[in-house]
Amino acid sequence: MNDVRIVSSTPSFSTRTERRHALAKADFVDAAYAVIEQHGFKGFTLDLVASHVGLRKQAIYHYFPSKEAVLFEVALAELTRSAQAVADAVDKVESGVDAIEALLRTYFHAFAGKIRLFQISHTALPFFDFKRMMSGDNLVRIRPLNDLLYAGAAQRLHADSKGTLSLADARRLAFVAYTSVVGLLTMKALVESADDPLVHQDTAMIDTLVSVFRNSIAQGNKKK
Template sequence: MNVERPQTRIQKRNREAILDAALGVFSTEGFRGATLDQIASEAGLSKPNVLYYFASKEAIYTELLSHLLDTWLDPLRELDPAGDPIDEIVSYVLRKFEMSRAFPRESRLFANEIVQGAPRIIDQIEGPLKELVDEKAALIEAWQKAGRLAALDARHLIFSIWATTQHYADFDAQVRGILKPTDDEHLTAASEFLTSFYRRALTPSPD
């Protein structure tokens, strides 16, 4: 029985450098446009050195996507059935927005994969992701039946949250081209807008 040896500090550092470099290259060039030579150059390593850690470009890409999808779902998992429904969903919106703000490369990488038809993660989308969305949609519907939320299609509500929050990462050039911000003040304005927008949309109409 083979026992996998623990990685040395240098090996861990090199793997992290490769993954970080690949994230930048893939998020800019997409899977098809990215090359191992580009990744090696960005990581400050030789191409053979990269291939020592990963068997192929696809192996690097698949590992990035696997970790990313799991991280991306954490905010949705945190919806608390015991919490106030509007507060819980608005908090989810803001967590998703902050993730897009803090990890724009990751958001663009995920968007590129979806645009291509999600060939490398379709099993995860149709499996664990669908199961989680179904679970949280059922929670939202229970809150709606109790009169604690406006009657909105739960799954389309979740889709809208993904769209409105990730837009600021995936279409950053468009947003900045229109708004011409001097820094990141537009992101503060966006956070305030999303909070107000979803609070109003989620609040039940008075009888």
């Protein structure tokens, strides 16, 4: 009789433990979202996070080494969500100029109604030990987002130019578009946090920014 190895379909103990660990971390991150939405960055505490999941603060340290580590996971989730939204929007257009518009509009609308989360993911993190947070594994997790944000638009701009615009220059243009919309959102977050909102409507501001880039690209194409 041949020996038959029976492979159990039941997950191993280590696999189940890892799964429970991941689910517990996700619960804490979800709770952190809720605290930020309710209390903002200044009111964020691990005590509030723990209370949302019905545990004591000490339980959080079993999964995260610090308050900053929890905030990093929230920031990374928001950055990933917005970067993927940009990539999906760019995939739906063909031209480079339309891709830049898709980048600008999608990123703006991803955060225009979530200013507190924008502050955490873009403007608040540097107030912590930013160098430590952006080193090692965390930096490895963030870097792939660059391609989601810039690669699609850069490839379309490069293709439209028929070789007159290098891929590196096209990617730089996409990066400048990204930093421009981040700047607009930063100003919006700044004045809204001071209860002094901008007099300009969101639609008018993003339309103007899109127009600036479309006109600039059109002028650049005429010179070639």
